[in-house]
Amino acid sequence: MAETVLRADGIEAGYGRVQVLWGAGVTVRRKESVVLLGANGAGKTTLLKVLVGLLPAWKGHVFLDPDEVTAWRTDRRVRRGLAYMSEIGVFPGLTIEENLRVGGQFIEKSALKTRMEELYGYFPDLATRRGTLGGALSGGQRKMLGIAKALASSPKLLVMDEPSAGLSPLFVSQVIQVLSKFREQGLAMLIAEQNIAFLDLADRVFTLEGGRIRFEGTVAELEADDSLHKAYFGLS
Ligand code: ATP
Numbered sequence: 001m002a003e004t005v006l007r008a009d010g011i012e013a014g015y016g017r018v019q020v021l022w023g024a025g026v027t028v029r030r031k032e033s034v035v036l037l038g039a040n041g042a043g044k045t046t047l048l049k050v051l052v053g054l055l056p057a058w059k060g061h062v063f064l065d066p067d068e069v070t071a072w073r074t075d076r077r078v079r080r081g082l083a084y085m086s087e088i089g090v091f092p093g094l095t096i097e098e099n100l101r102v103g104g105q106f107i108e109k110s111a112l113k114t115r116m117e118e119l120y121g122y123f124p125d126l127a128t129r130r131g132t133l134g135g136a137l138s139g140g141q142r143k144m145l146g147i148a149k150a151l152a153s154s155p156k157l158l159v160m161d162e163p164s165a166g167l168s169p170l171f172v173s174q175v176i177q178v179l180s181k182f183r184e185q186g187l188a189m190l191i192a193e194q195n196i197a198f199l200d201l202a203d204r205v206f207t208l209e210g211g212r213i214r215f216e217g218t219v220a221e222l223e224a225d226d227s228l229h230k231a232y233f234g235l236s
Contacts (some may be wrong), residue, residue: 002029002030002031002032003029003030003065004027004028004029004030004063004065005028005029005030005032005064005065005081005156005157005188006026006027006028006051006062006063006064006065006082006157006159006188006190007025007026007027007028007061007062007063007065008024008025008026008027008047008050008051008060008061008062008063009025009060009061010023010025010059010060010061011023011024011025011047011050011057011059011060011061011062012057012058012059012060013046013047013049013050013055013056013057013058013060014046014058015046019058019211020043020046020211021043021046021047021050021211021212022210022211022212023059023060023212024043024047024060024208024211024212024213025060025213026047026051026190026206026213028157028188028189028190029188030186030188031186031187031188032188032189032203032204033179033183033188033189033191033201033202033203034189034190034191034202034203034204034205034206035191035192035193035198035199035201035202035204035205035206036048036190036191036192036193036205036206036207036208037193037194037196037199037205037206037207037208037232038192038194038207038208038209039194039209040194042208042209042210042211043208043210043211044161044162044192044193044194044208045087045161045162045192046211047192047208048084048159048161048190048192050062051159051190052074052077052082052084052159053069053072053073053074053076053077054074054084057070064077064080064081064082064157067080075106078106078153078155079106081155081156081157082155082156082157082159083103083150083151083153083155083157083158083159084150084159084160084161085146085147085149085150085158085159085160085161085163086161087161087162087165088146089142089143089145089146089147089149089150090134090137090142090145090146090149091134092133092134092135093133093134093135094133094134095130095131095132095133095134096126096129096130096131096132096134096137096145097116097130097131099134099145099148099149100116100119100148100149100152101116101152102149102152103148103149103150103151103152103153104116104152104153104154105153106153107152107153107154111154112152115152115153115154116152119148119151119152122148122178122181123144123145123147123148123178125141125144126141126144126145126148139166139167139168139171140167140168140170140171140174140175143163143167143171143175144174144175144178146163147160147163147175147178147179151182151187155187156187156188157187157188157189157190158182158187158188158189158190159189159190160189160190160191160192161192162192162193162194162195163175163179163191163193163198164193164194164195164197164198169197172195172197173197176197176198176200176201179191179201180200180201183201189201196232196233199219199222202218202219203218204216204217204218205217205218205219205222207222207228207231207232214228215228
């Protein structure tokens with residue numbers, strides 16, 4: 001079995017006295033693209049925040065293999081090869097170029113320069129507007145910038161919170177298209193989503209319900225399970 005890049009188990013976490021996660025866990029293997037599927041309020045954002053170190057785990061363990069990183073700050077995890085794209089994803093008051101520099105702040109200057117040019121190749125709309133503020137971009141372009149910003153550090157693992165949020169179906173398919181290019185190159189990804197269109201990218205799926213993992217398997221296995229099929233693909 002391929003080496004694991006991210007592993008979390010028994011995660012309990014929440015806000016104040018409100019517990020949201022009840023023993024949730026997830027694994028992402030090298031070069032693997034994993035979708036964490038769940039409805040609004042299932043706890044996807046909360047789990048991702050624990051994985052990237054923005055929210056403490058009350059219980060459980062997070063590993064960026066081979067190290068246990070449960071107590072590590074986010075910046076240390078980022079230096080280790082983790083990148084995180086939140087639902088917002090970009091700094092609206094910074095230009096495209098500045099956003100990419102922030103995303104790549106932990107890598108060496110000349111490597112960042114090369115990486116940025118490489119990313120502008122993947123995102124030509126951003127290349128022609130380097131001085132434009134993130135906040136002046138359309139929703140779709142802003143999402144592309146969010147992805148490029150997260151990739152600026154040349155991560156081993158990209159963790160994304162609802163890349164489809166706020167996007168029209170056309171932009172959703174453009175986002176899926178661009179992510180599939182990076183998937184082909186072997187970038188490991190963990191994508192929290194409620195939009196099943198993202199299953200096109202999934203080597204494996206986890207479903208999260210009420211702060212617990214209900215299912216782990218392939219898309220075909222998910223589709224073969226009657227009750228999960230009804231829950232995620234509707235009745236048809
Ligand atoms: P969404 O698609 O709406 O982002 P989600 O699956 O990401 O859903 P979470 O954002 O992790 O879900 O929220 C899980 C639960 O935690 C929800 O009941 C939510 O109301 C609650 N919650 C989220 N953030 C906070 C907070 N800062 N304080 C208190 N409760 C919170």
